[in-house]
Amino acid sequence: MNKYIVEMIGICKRYPSNGVVALDHADLRVRDGSIHALVGENGAGKTTLMKVLCGFVKEDAGEIWLKGKKVCVRDPAHAFSLGIGMVHQHFKLIEDFTVAENVVLGVEPTRGYGFVSRRDMYSVVTRISEESGLKVDPYTKVCDLPMGERQKVELLKVLYRNVDVIILDEPTSVLTEDEVENLFRTMRMLKAKGKTIIFITHRLNEVTEISDEITVLRNGKTVKIAKTSEISESQISYAMVGEEISVRNHKSPSKLGERVILRVQDLHVGNNGIEIVKGISFDIRAGEIVGVAGIAGNGQHQMVEAIFGIRRPSKGKVLINGKNVTSSTPRAHREAGMAYIPDDRMGEASCGMANIMENLIADRYHDTAFSHRGWIDINFAKTFAKTLVSEFNIGTHSIDSNVGELSGGNIQKTIIARELSSDPDLLIVCEPAYGLDVRSTKFIYDTLLEMKRRHKAILLVSTNLDEILSLSNRILVIYKGKIVATFDNDVESLTKTEIYEYMMGRSYMDTEGLKRAYYS
């Protein structure tokens, strides 16, 4: 058994701006040359603990030992010089730079006089790329790379700085299944080269597949340390949430209403002259969840924005409850009975710099209940916000807190609270559980199923096939802006691999099979 390379003992961190205790005497011991999984719910303190290790955040108390020596990490640059590097969940890359420029940024090879030697830069990046097996063309601009490739660039960045300890913060959340496999291969290879990897994740199957040891955090405390081979998934899950939560199969068949809530007819959407959505038609009836499966970037985003009125379709119609809302404003769509939960929680679905109340009233501040003659009834709005906060159990001290200070799960709850409070007939929801812990995920799934029971219609867009399979009545598969397959999900034999074939564009259904998408 190897010695510990990283030891963090009794780390405490309280964020003074919102009084949140992120870490409460957390411990972490990582062995040299191992893959160590760090798991926990959202807000358990995983990322904060790693930020402490990398010098992004200063701990209030506790000790950090590195290779047997006590250290004090001043800032990220110091962490690099100590041999610690982190790959963030949200990539920190400059899109207009080439791969090599991104990799060397901050530590550029020079030949003196402050001039960057581009030749050295490309040769050194090519060498690292070949040695590590992370094959990326160093001359490509990052904006032209898919997510999986961008992650490789992040890894190259860390390797270029010659670190021993690599921290991966939820690296799989943005990747497709193939890319995840590739990442795991890379991780094993890095381990074989003697690197130590700390791997933050929510997905328990990944923990058991790749890690040697595991540390579980809950509410900022270390609650479990074990060898992966000696612990079961349900034990880990129990340690994470403090109770057993089973993510059961939800696809209980329900009685479909006859009423068509949403009808999309021959929808085309273009962007800068390129057609991205190429003629999509489908119906959603009351009491139905329709799942749209597809690999990110196949037009589902543009399709949803066109359905909701954020984007103007170049052709086609959108009808809600029989009313034509094509090309009208998002507000008109909302008034016609639609609600929408986008996948980009911080950039679009919420306003981080505004407080909870301002976020919750954003779709209805102009209602007669909230404002008279152009003046908002602030007291009424506050009461409204407080009701929603307690109804949806949003974890916050006050409705005056900025949404940006909440944890991921609570931000999503705030968004859902706003979107559902208008009691919509149709809810469009994209990646609802992306990056959330088991408890929040369950809450969100239960909410969607409850809506379905109340004869509402739901359009679920997700890249997570498990989510699609466990929730939807019908599944549409989107590939390059077209629906290439539809499935009735009552069929028990439907497998992920079968859907995957269509997602990858390896097969198409004929027109007869596709007709099922469109009832009338």
Add this chain to the structure above:
Amino acid sequence: MKGLKSLFTTSITIGIALTVGVLAIVFTSKEPLIAIETFFVGPFSNAYFFENMLTTSIPLILTGLAASIAFSASAFNLGLEGQLYFASLCGTYIACKMTSASPFIAIILILGVAFLIGGFIATISGFLRVKWRVSELISSLLVSYTLIYVGDFFLEGPFKDPSAGLSASPYFSERFILPKFSCLNLRLHIGFFIAIGIAIFLYIFMKKSTLGYELKMVGKNRRFSSYVGIPVKRALVFAMFISGGLAGLAGMVDILGVQGRMIRGYSAGYGWNGIAIALIARNNPLLVIPAAIFFAFLESGANVGSLFSDITPEIARIIQAVIFYLVTAEGVIFLLKRRKEKVEI
């Protein structure tokens, strides 16, 4: 906590700027101690100087509010100077043409016209922004510069008072001069209360009105606003209109209250200083008042200093410029960050 931090950075900014100013005095003055004393104490040394300082602050409060309203919505109205200049030219023209109207109605009409003209000029940039995504920052700046020259053309030619020795419009009727409220019958006029009143109104407006809410949310996150159904384009155009209108009002109030006619180049950077004031006040309409008075203090200090010692009035410009550099460096980074978040409207 956040408030304390920004107070701290603002104090440092002002501290550095004043230090630079003091150094400039030390290097240029033959009697630096007296010069520094008159500079800092002068504006408070008697009622006349003090009132002068407050009078100078009036247009600055209004341009500060103009900038802060636009910035709250992340609409960058950099054309305040031209809007102010051209709007007050139009207002002055009306004032000269109306001789028999009752002062009360005339003053309201003149101020209203200046507001509408200033607002209209800024609205052009707002409209270009939402219609063809032309950066309002560039277009307002370009339009503004052009209008300053157009205004100068009128003051040099068709609208010049032939009997005046300098490029200026004729004097309008003295009855239209804004009433003074000072017991000493000096310069301080009711414009001061108009400005303070507008600041308080805008503070409440941003906090409680639906339009204010829209401006604020659009300023904080444009993509979010568009998604929840806020009419983003309307909010941007509205912000530009109010901003330009307040700039026009700033110029007109100064002319009606102090000048009595329009003199070429009378504004001396009210518009630009308004931008710096809004940045120091962090777009808070109430904080605009002390920030504007501070700028007026620098101006008066330099004027008093040049009367009683050997410093030049330009010392105020130096300090204001340093503040402008420091505050914009900080403010622009903040605004650019915000701007990056939203992609399209």
